Amino acid sequence: MSLQNPAQDVRVATGRAAEALADEVRTLGLHRLLLVAGSRRLVDDLTAGLPVAACFHDVVMHVPVGVVERAVALARRRSVDGIVCIGGGSATGLAKAVAVRTGLPVVAVPTTYAGSEATPVWGVTDDSGKHTASDPRALPRGVVYDATLTLTLPAARGVASGLNALAHCVDSLWAPRATAATTERALEGAALLARTLPRVAADGATPDLAADADLAAREDLLRATHLAGAVFADAGSGLHHKICHVLGGLLDLPHAETHAAVLPHVVALNAPAVPELDARLAAALAGSPTSRSALDELEALYARLRPTRALRDLGMPADAVPAVVDAVLASGLTGNPVPLAAAPLAALLRGAWGDPA
Known part of the structure; x- marks a missing residue:
């Protein structure tokens, strides 16, 4: 690449x-x-x-x-x-x-x-x-x-950081300036990230270069990271990043971990509304055509990587949901596949917080 x-x-x-x-x-x-x-x-x-x-x-x-x-x-x-x-x-x-x-x-x-x-x-x-x-x-x-x-990066931090990069790709699919070209690059980045993150996570943190670290996978992950960042810059900031920026700015939640926790919930909201993108993202995450949804494939990846999934575990109070919803709605985001409204945003945030309801 x-x-x-x-x-x-x-x-x-x-x-x-x-x-x-x-x-x-x-x-x-x-x-x-x-x-x-x-x-x-x-x-x-x-x-x-x-x-x-x-x-x-x-x-x-x-x-x-x-x-x-x-x-x-x-x-x-x-x-x-x-x-x-x-x-x-x-x-x-x-x-x-x-x-x-x-x-x-x-x-x-x-x-x-x-x-x-x-x-x-x-x-x-x-x-x-x-x-x-x-x-x-x-x-x-x-x-x-x-x-x-990256060899001494703690495994959990590395996983969260890689999922943050994946969020750049996913959010680019329905971002304000998304085009056919940015979509192709975003899917390319998502596929490479999904393929290499589990290999790198298996290394954990390896302070000794004599250890059996997969440097080739780490190089690929850095390349994918760069591609993800570049396509995000071209396509613009979508719903996922609007939510995470509010959570970080208002509540001082950890950046990468917050992105990792929120991403499946944004995919669950947006992907079914754009079936073609849903199918293409699912194939990118699976590494081949699949009958499963993008959310199914993302959940399978999360099951392998085991990141922190609940915003409550990152320090978000449950009573912060209304303030976060108001701030996201005030951001002026347009073009999201699902029209933005208080009720679905609140449900998304409650799910990301860890409320099974």
Whole structure:
């Protein structure tokens, strides 16, 4: 699968992230870097010899505005000319928000399957919730994928992160700017994710490279992640992402796990209303034509992966459903296969919360 993107230099460099990162920094002509990384575990090895002028480690989920302002102030104080971010979606999201404020180019080194590095979509949270937008300045100029950097990702986090990527593909099927081309790419990404996620999940977290890790599957999963993020950026944000952004912004629920918990409920609502897409998504998830529905195939995948399924287990209070429904309806989403109304949204959220009724 190609990772070509005319706006990005994307490098797949398994076992060679430090070398590829240094080459990308040289290619972009950067001389004073702001390093954004929540974990310091990988930083020294990956950035040795790079012209790092400042480090920012206060990476916070959902990118609070105050954190962005501190990072921007540090970048300006140290006169940096570029940003390197190492980590998951929170680190990438912070770097993108700083890039929008400053115009600085970003080089991303992902260590999860968040996919944020493949999109110009950026977002911040404040007291009123999460706010997202698309801006070409937010799209990283360079991306370095190294499958070995995912080896210590805890298995449960890796599963949730991969299902977050799958949600990018699924939501793209009925997103506002969906086209025949984005649909083909979304189904391609969904098929690759469904095929590789169970292989990677079987590894668990493997801190020793001598262990029997399936690096080929991890490379495929990173490629699928990039495809999922890119098609999501083209097709736009559908119902699934509107719901999850509200849940994250209002309730501070964990990002990837929330996406994993909500996805089957959105598929249950939307897929039956678009039978052709339902059948094509089911075939993509199954890896071959199937008589079962997309929801059936998704449930089979979840049975293998065993992610956290209930929003109540992620910290959502049951009495938050009405506020979440109101915020989703206020988002102005149009074109969903099922017309949006309070009753079906509330039923969807109660199901995702863990109410069997």
